[in-house]
Amino acid sequence: MKTDHQLQVAIKDSILFRDSSDAFISKIAAKGSMTHYKKGKILFVHEDQAKRFFLVKNGWVKLFRETLDGEQAVVDMVTSGQTFGEAALFQDNIYTYSAEAIEASDIISIPLSLLQFEIDNNPKFVKTLLFYNASIRQLKDKEIEHRSLQNASQRIGCFMLRLVDQEKLGKTNIHLPYDKMFVAAKLGMKPETFSRALKRLKKDTKIRVKGATIEIDNLQQLSDYACRACSFEFPCADLKKD
Amino acid sequence: MKTDHQLQVAIKDSILFRDSSDAFISKIAAKGSMTHYKKGKILFVHEDQAKRFFLVKNGWVKLFRETLDGEQAVVDMVTSGQTFGEAALFQDNIYTYSAEAIEASDIISIPLSLLQFEIDNNPKFVKTLLFYNASIRQLKDKEIEHRSLQNASQRIGCFMLRLVDQEKLGKTNIHLPYDKMFVAAKLGMKPETFSRALKRLKKDTKIRVKGATIEIDNLQQLSDYACRACSFEFPCADLKKD
DNA sequence: CGAGGGTTTGAAGTGCATCAAATAGTGTGG
DNA sequence: CCACACTATTTGATGCACTTCAAACCCTCG
Numbered sequence: 407m408k409t410d411h412q413l414q415v416a417i418k419d420s421i422l423f424r425d426s427s428d429a430f431i432s433k434i435a436a437k438g439s440m441t442h443y444k445k446g447k448i449l450f451v452h453e454d455q456a457k458r459f460f461l462v463k464n465g466w467v468k469l470f471r472e473t474l475d476g477e478q479a480v481v482d483m484v485t486s487g488q489t490f491g492e493a494a495l496f497q498d499n500i501y502t503y504s505a506e507a508i509e510a511s512d513i514i515s516i517p518l519s520l521l522q523f524e525i526d527n528n529p530k531f532v533k534t535l536l537f538y539n540a541s542i543r544q545l546k547d548k549e550i551e552h553r554s555l556q557n558a559s560q561r562i563g564c565f566m567l568r569l570v571d572q573e574k575l576g577k578t579n580i581h582l583p584y585d586k587m588f589v590a591a592k593l594g595m596k597p598e599t600f601s602r603a604l605k606r607l608k609k610d611t612k613i614r615v616k617g618a619t620i621e622i623d624n625l626q627q628l629s630d631y632a633c634r635a636c637s638f639e640f641p642c643a644d645l646k647k648d
Numbered sequence: 649m650k651t652d653h654q655l656q657v658a659i660k661d662s663i664l665f666r667d668s669s670d671a672f673i674s675k676i677a678a679k680g681s682m683t684h685y686k687k688g689k690i691l692f693v694h695e696d697q698a699k700r701f702f703l704v705k706n707g708w709v710k711l712f713r714e715t716l717d718g719e720q721a722v723v724d725m726v727t728s729g730q731t732f733g734e735a736a737l738f739q740d741n742i743y744t745y746s747a748e749a750i751e752a753s754d755i756i757s758i759p760l761s762l763l764q765f766e767i768d769n770n771p772k773f774v775k776t777l778l779f780y781n782a783s784i785r786q787l788k789d790k791e792i793e794h795r796s797l798q799n800a801s802q803r804i805g806c807f808m809l810r811l812v813d814q815e816k817l818g819k820t821n822i823h824l825p826y827d828k829m830f831v832a833a834k835l836g837m838k839p840e841t842f843s844r845a846l847k848r849l850k851k852d853t854k855i856r857v858k859g860a861t862i863e864i865d866n867l868q869q870l871s872d873y874a875c876r877a878c879s880f881e882f883p884c885a886d887l888k889k890d
Numbered sequence: 891c892g893a894g895g896g897t898t899t900g901a902a903g904t905g906c907a908t909c910a911a912a913t914a915g916t917g918t919g920g
Numbered sequence: 921c922c923a924c925a926c927t928a929t930t931t932g933a934t935g936c937a938c939t940t941c942a943a944a945c946c947c948t949c950g
Contacts, residue, residue: 452879471793471879471880472879473797473876473877473878473879474875474876474877474878474879475876475877477797477877479792479793479796479797479879481789481792481793493782493785493786495782496778496779496782496783497782497786502786502789503789525775525778526771529768529771529774532771532774532775532778533767533774535778536738536767536774536777536778536781537738539778539781539782539785540735540737540738540739540781541738542785543735543781543784543785543788544735544739544744546785546788546789546792547723547744547745547788549792550721550723550788550791550792550795550836551713551721551723553792553795553796553836554721554795554836555715555719555721557937557938558937558938585896585897586896586897587895587896587897594792594795594796595938595939596938596939596940597896597897597898598897598898598899598938598939598940599937599938599939600897601897601898601899602898602899602938603937603938605898617947633716634715634716634717635715635716635717635719636715636716637694637713637714637715637716637721638713799905799906800905800906827927827928827929828928828929829927829928829929837906837907838906838907838908839928839929839930840906840907840908840909840929840930840931841905841906841907842929843929843930843931844906844930844931845905845906847930859915
């Protein structure tokens with residue numbers, strides 16, 4: 407009972423299902439199950455047959471692929487409220503990437519068949535899904551742009567800006583969500599580059615770094631620095647929060 | 649009449665509508681109109697109010713955004729059978745990029761309201777749209793990966809491979825679809841870099857370049873060279889053709 | 891406390907960008 | 921059909937950003 411309630415709350419809090427009816431959410435909760443994964447646990451690997459998709463309750467999961475010569479490409483990092491693996495539905499039920507919990511995480515898995523059923527029978531949900539995909543597509547475009555136009559320090563600054571409430575322009579503290587080496591991977595740079603670029607960012611924008619905590623006195627200054635090389639205007643939060 | 653028939657054929661040939669019923673296609677054709685654009689013509693600019701979306705009959709269109717400090721980011725290059733501007737439907741009817749015909753092009757425009765109507769009333773079409781978006785999302789992931797793992801020569805090789813029929817592994821000729829400076833922009837590099845990287849590619853894979861024509865003796869050699877740094881396996885055509 | 895990962899630093903290399911100039915190519919009006 | 925003007929492409933020289941390799945440092949967790 408308790409667990410079931412937890413599931414419902416987590417589902418209701420997710421980006422994909424927050425507008426769904428309570429009945430629908432109960433239905434998902436009934437078929438879903440929550441698992442705790444330790445840091446480093448591989449949830450599935452690229453080209454596995456996909457039967458379920460996942461919703462992060464808390465923690466972080468890295469989605470990645472590997473090249474022939476052993477390099478790793480980070481497709482995404484997902485956290486609370488985000489889903490992964492659902493795209494397999496449109497890819498012959500094959501996962502197109504591997505997934506690894508990069509810290510202890512609670513993750514809900516839900517049968518893809520349920521999603522398929524809703525796509526076939528729930529027009530309202532399908533529209534939600536269309537919007538969801540459209541936002542992700544836009545995010546990907548932004549990321550491609552960032553890779554070619556922003557330098558390493560600007561990418562880090564931009565990453566931080568997306569972690570704060572962009573509305574209040576004053577003083578803020580943020581907490582890097584996971585190990586710096588994963589942030590580096592997410593931003594497409596090497597840990598050494600990350601370290602040096604962060605140092606440069608500190609010098610140029612007066613932010614203070616204490617371990618994983620970042621103190622920002624002046625959000626405006628940070629955005630001036632990072633967003634100069636971006637075509638999106640500053641308050642530019644990733645996914646609409648409300 | 650003649651024009652109307654042309655429209656129908658073009659729509660039927662498009663990726664998004666090829667599985668649609670004849671009745672649906674007629675309906676689109678009735679509301680659509682075809683325009684010829686000269687090279688350099690701007691179709692719309694970023695943040696314009698979006699009333700219509702576009703389908704390329706022939707030619708090439710560059711979709712791009714601009715940063716504060718004047719750099720240009722190429723979002724995509726689209727050609728025959730591809731659409732653009734339809735994503736505005738999920739972005740408050742605002743175009744999120746600008747569009748420029750980079751060569752003489754015939755382009756069909758269709759009211760977004762028609763698309764909206766179908767989304768609301770045509771479940772089969774909605775599913776097509778879901779699949780369409782999922783493929784695009786996958787392509788974007790691939791492109792992000794390419795930007796961080798492939799060097800300039802490999803990106804050019806990869807670009808060429810996506811222009812050929814990947815099934816026949818023998819000798820092939822291809823034709824660069826548009827000016828080299830646009831290919832460079834599409835691949836996120838400067839024209840000078842493109843030129844030098846192409847030279848290196850020629851040396852390393854024995855392809856021959858005669859103006860815009862590329863002669864490839866050994867597709868396998870080219871894919872060995874380019875796809876080594878990619879996590880997708882070789883026959884890896886962008887959008888399913890059938 | 892010690893082992894092992896995570897992070898920083900240094901030195902050196904590589905790849906792409908930049909700036910500048912030469913060359914090739916294309917379309918136009920005469 | 922030619923010559924000019926303009927644009928695209930190539931080439932050279934140089935600089936900068938990121939990477940690589942190697943080593944030190946630091947942190948934390950058993």
